Amino acid sequence: MNKNKILIVEDDIVFCKLLTRFLTKNDFQVLDAQAGKEALNLLESNSFDLAILDYRLPDMNGIDILKKIKGKENNTKIILMTRYGDEGIANKAVSEGADAFVSKPINPTELLEVIKGL
Template sequence: MINKILIVEDDIVFCKMLTRFLVKNGYSVSDAQSANEAYTHLGQNEFDLAILDYKLPDENGIDILKKIKGSSPATKVILITRFSSQQVEDMAEQAGADAYISKPIDPSDLLIQIQKM
């Protein structure tokens, strides 16, 4: 069951909107706007789910995904991206992503995806 979620998204408005939406739906949510911030959160907490943007200012979501799966294989990961391509989707799958979602994201659809995990 998913309770604790980390969102890593450099678009601060979108990130905060997703955070508020998921908190209103009963989840404990932390958010970060960079890989470095994400690693700080990951070092201090355990998460059931990480929602990772592919394109970040300091790394990409695949790099974070690999580190999460390397240290906590049970953590579910959803990779999100505006730059959808088969190559990125294949890299996400090979790195262990549990889901891949192209932007724009409907929060209700994301919630359904989370509830299925």
């Protein structure tokens, strides 16, 4: 599967930009958002092969965004990021259609392996 266009939704700006730079260097086209509303605006005007969603955002949670993506574009793969210990949230995300989840703190190289495995 071609996963060239990625949406990252992460409210920690430094971490978000770190992931964006890392994935761009690995030949992905990446757009990012720091809030759910901003992500939904990007989804209105773009189609993504993959979305990497933080669960905890200032204005909504990652599962809300996941549902919007799956309602619009069912081919988009979803990775949900949760803090270590949030396995219940991760299980809910998978039941809602997430393809994978990763626990924070995230090692970018390990995230790249998850992406390649989708």
